[in-house]
Amino acid sequence: MIKEILPGIFQIEIPLPKNPLKALNSYLIIGKDEFLLVDTGFNRIECKKALFEALDSLDADLKKTQVLITHLHADHSGLAEVLYKKGATLLMEPGEAQRIKALSQEKNWETMKEDLKTFGIDAGEDFFDDHPGKIYAPKGDFTYQEINEGEYIVIGDYSFEVILVPGHTPGMINLFDRKKGIYISADHVLETITPNIGFWGYDQERMLEKYLNSLGKVKDYPITVMLPSHRGLIAKPKARIEELMAHHEERLEEVENIINGKSAPLTVEDVARNMDWRIPAKSWEDFPLPQKSFAAGEAMSHLEYLKDHGRIKAYWEGRVIYFVSNA
Numbered sequence: 009m010i011k012e013i014l015p016g017i018f019q020i021e022i023p024l025p026k027n028p029l030k031a032l033n034s035y036l037i038i039g040k041d042e043f044l045l046v047d048t049g050f051n052r053i054e055c056k057k058a059l060f061e062a063l064d065s066l067d068a069d070l071k072k073t074q075v076l077i078t079h080l081h082a083d084h085s086g087l088a089e090v091l092y093k094k095g096a097t098l099l100m101e102p103g104e105a106q107r108i109k110a111l112s113q114e115k116n117w118e119t120m121k122e123d124l125k126t127f128g129i130d131a132g133e134d135f136f137d138d139h140p141g142k143i144y145a146p147k148g149d150f151t152y153q154e155i156n157e158g159e160y161i162v163i164g165d166y167s168f169e170v171i172l173v174p175g176h177t178p179g180m181i182n183l184f185d186r187k188k189g190i191y192i193s194a195d196h197v198l199e200t201i202t203p204n205i206g207f208w209g210y211d212q213e214r215m216l217e218k219y220l221n222s223l224g225k226v227k228d229y230p231i232t233v234m235l236p237s238h239r240g241l242i243a244k245p246k247a248r249i250e251e252l253m254a255h256h257e258e259r260l261e262e263v264e265n266i267i268n269g270k271s272a273p274l275t276v277e278d279v280a281r282n283m284d285w286r287i288p289a290k291s292w293e294d295f296p297l298p299q300k301s302f303a304a305g306e307a308m309s310h311l312e313y314l315k316d317h318g319r320i321k322a323y324w325e326g327r328v329i330y331f332v333s334n335a
């Protein structure tokens with residue numbers, strides 16, 4: 009489905025089959041004989057078909073198209089290499105670009121399994137075999153142009169400032185036309201979904217802290233409409249940002265209570281098992297493995313925040329990290 013939501017800005021709905029996110033909003037912005045595409049969909053046939061049919065019907069010439077990848081997740085980056093091979097220019101934040109390239113490397117997933125072991129999760133051989141980030145990532149190599157915080161992308165009547173909003177991933181990019189109040193929020197702010205704030209390895213600490221700071225950074229921007237990557241447009245961005253901030257404060261209290269409610273030290277998995285999740289699984293053991301890794305990451309980002317703010321304590325025993333009450 010294609011909708012012109014603002015003059016020259018087309019929202020392309022890319023289906024994400026069998027994924028709880030259901031669909032991705034790609035945006036095509038049409039300038040004077042040039043195009044800017046924001047995000048691509050998974051590297052799978054249903055996404056490719058929807059995207060290319062839309063680009064065709066909007067007469068987008070890929071050789072005159074810049075493709076901005078907001079962040080590394082495969083529903084956003086999956087078709088980057090396919091578009092590159094057809095002549096498009098890729099724009100990526102440099103750290104995020106390296107992480108996108110790593111998605112197709114086995115080593116990346118081995119490291120993630122090692123990290124899960126520190127959470128108390130025994131991630132077996134096939135743990136990531138069904139992970140969308142592994143299956144639907146860009147497969148071949150590509151080159152890209154770097155984009156960084158504070159730079160501008162001018163297209164047609166629009167002048168988009170590049171806004172760096174680490175949190176959901178370490179180097180996510182948003183776009184803001186300050187004059188027109190149009191903000192492309194990727195997965196930083198979503199209307200009916202709470203963006204997952206996870207764990208990106210022990211060299212990428214404090215993701216929840218960074219996310220809350222990134223929400224604070226955007227909260228008072230003069231935004232009239234926010235264009236997110238999933239579900240509908242956000243008419244009241246400030247109110248939604250405040251809701252997300254409150255959600256994480258509640259989540260932090262929930263995790264703190266779990267730690268304080270047990271006298272024994274807990275692993276990340278123990279905490280995740282005791283948190284409330286809105287997913288259709290009967291117990292922690294029934295979580296699909298990709299959901300298990302997202303949930304454990306979410307637990308870890310909150311545990312780390314509580315530890316950094318002196319609300320709980322952490323210690324290592326062998327290769328496993330444990331959390332315990334301050335009391």
Ligand SMILES: [Zn+2]
Binds near residue numbers: 079081
């Ligand atoms: Zn994402």
